[in-house]
Amino acid sequence: NRWKEIAESIVDSTEIDKYDQLVKQAFMHSNAETQLESMGYRVGFVLAERLSKDAAKFNTELEIVKFICKEFWSNVFGKQVDNLRTNHAGVYVVQDNNFSMLRTFSDSTQFTKDIGIYLAFPSGVIRGALACLNVQAIVTATVESLPVVKYHLQLAKKA
Amino acid sequence: MSKTTKTGSLVDAKKMSAELFTLTYGAFVTQMLKDYEDPQVVTAKLDKIGFDMGTVLADDFLAKSANVPRCQDCKQIAEVLSKLAIPNYLGVPATVSNWSSGDREFSLIIESNPLTELVEIPDHLKATLNYSQVIAGAIRGALEALHFKVYAVAVENASNTEIRIKLDSILKDSLPAGEDY
Numbered sequence: 126n127r128w129k130e131i132a133e134s135i136v137d138s139t140e141i142d143k144y145d146q147l148v149k150q151a152f153m154h155s156n157a158e159t160q161l162e163s164m165g166y167r168v169g170f171v172l173a174e175r176l177s178k179d180a181a182k183f184n185t186e187l188e189i190v191k192f193i194c195k196e197f198w199s200n201v202f203g204k205q206v207d208n209l210r211t212n213h214a215g216v217y218v219v220q221d222n223n224f225s226m227l228r229t230f231s232d233s234t235q236f237t238k239d240i241g242i243y244l245a246f247p248s249g250v251i252r253g254a255l256a257c258l259n260v261q262a263i264v265t266a267t268v269e270s271l272p273v274v275k276y277h278l279q280l281a282k283k284a
Numbered sequence: 285m286s287k288t289t290k291t292g293s294l295v296d297a298k299k300m301s302a303e304l305f306t307l308t309y310g311a312f313v314t315q316m317l318k319d320y321e322d323p324q325v326v327t328a329k330l331d332k333i334g335f336d337m338g339t340v341l342a343d344d345f346l347a348k349s350a351n352v353p354r355c356q357d358c359k360q361i362a363e364v365l366s367k368l369a370i371p372n373y374l375g376v377p378a379t380v381s382n383w384s385s386g387d388r389e390f391s392l393i394i395e396s397n398p399l400t401e402l403v404e405i406p407d408h409l410k411a412t413l414n415y416s417q418v419i420a421g422a423i424r425g426a427l428e429a430l431h432f433k434v435y436a437v438a439v440e441n442a443s444n445t446e447i448r449i450k451l452d453s454i455l456k457d458s459l460p461a462g463e464d465y
Contacts, residue, residue: 168310203301
């Protein structure tokens with residue numbers, strides 16, 4: 126409804142400066158999912174910092190993703206990932222067949238529609254961990270049947 | 285809430301990484317501080333969350349520890365809390381001290397509170413935010429489910445967390461806690 130307020134109050138696009146504060150507020154006003162994601166980002170960043178301090182130097186993007194899937198995953202989510210695939214062009218698909226944060230749900234497709242909010246936090250954790258290791262990425266999760274989850278990591282091209 | 289093994293994988297699938305837990309709780313409190321903008325409101329919310337957890341934990345506790353006798357006085361409550369409940373659910377031991385008001389008030393001292401590992405509370409929040417109030421709330425909720433009305437507040441000391449508990453009354457009403465009266 127903030128957007129509506131803005132849309133109604135702005136008649137001329139040149140007037141947008143007048144409503145600068147309102148526009149800023151509308152952007153700041155994030156929903157639960159993005160807030161959870163940003164909480165996860167912070168947690169993942171700090172965790173990766175702590176876990177990677179004794180790790181050998183990473184030379185390639187793949188080594189970083191492997192570190193996330195092995196050491197990081199087993200320390201944070203209790204086990205290693207079950208499958209890691211890549212198209213060698215910056216897209217990685219990480220599959221965990223028994224994801225720790227989904228184990229409390231019954232194994233079925235009953236809740237897959239509502240599961241998004243529960244995956245916002247761990248997605249943020251992974252994005253934060255990657256960011257800590259200097260890899261910017263877009264992390265999205267898909268669930269077909271619980272507790273299997275697939276994370277799509279879309280890494281940004283290095284400048 | 286258990287320590288990870290040397291290989292890094294967790295022995296028990298039901299347990300979670302202690303660091304993940306601590307950091308998540310920290311991020312959670314930080315977010316609440318941003319949302320409510322008043323540390324005292326955050327403390328109250330943490331207490332409420334703890335209370336709700338406590339009412340459920342009481343059931344779980346009784347189901348798991350069948351040979352614990354019914355507590356008759358505050359001494360026994362303190363004993364069960366420090367020797368069984370806190371080590372079970374928090375993974376660390378607690379000691380009882382500072383008895384006052386005729387054995388109706390005591391402190392539980394938690395030496396290495398897992399919630400405050402890796403945490404530094406900013407000076408301007410120290411007076412108004414009870415960071416570990418969720419534990420105090422859980423104790424209050426659990427005891428209320430067992431018909432003991434208590435006041436509990438968590439105070440951060442320099443080296444430990446002190447949970448001050450005061451027994452108010454023993455409830456006679458048989459309605460389960462959390463239900464509307």
